[in-house]
Amino acid sequence: MALAWEVFLQFEAPEYSDEGVETFRRDIVENGDFLRRCREGICPLYGAFDGETLVSMMGMRGNRTHINLVFTKREYQRKGLASAVFRCLLDDLSRDDPPPQVITLNSSPYGLPFYLALGFVPTGEEQEENGIRYTPMKYEINQQRSVLI
Secondary structure, three states: OHHHHHHHHHHHHHHOOHHHHHHHHHHHHOOHHHHHHHHOOOOOEEEEEEOOEEEEEEEEOOOOOEEEEEEEOHHHOOOOHHHHHHHHHHHHHOOOOOOOOEEEEEEOOOOHHHHHHHOOEEOOOOEEEOOEEEEEEEEEHHHHHHHHO
16 A cells, blocks of 8 residues: 555645645555455455566455546556556456446546546546545446556
8 A cells, every 4th residue: 555655645635735645645555454454365466567566456345346446656657557457457357257347437537548548438527525535437348448458
């Protein structure tokens, strides 16, 4: 979660209220139950490494249909790493029985252009909850899969 917190502070926190920053810290970075579920593989995490250093990560809720974490170190952004991690996530999900047809996420203002480029589409207007600003989005796997390969 150190990578998530580092990147969040650099790119997300400036757009959020103090309440939003505290919500992210409490609900993600320091949430013992969430961290336990990640360690146990209930909430899968995917990553890209430079040697032994984690430089990009993507995480999902336990239902494996909602992405709740996407963070890439500043110096590794715009090099295709997060897109590659997403392709690995899709490949992994294709093995589920049955595989999910739709993946959802709540995009931060900073991440919106990235998700649009991947093929996600907004399902509503920007919202704010507990200080966290987001746009709900979805990705239809069967319709988009051929675009990413």
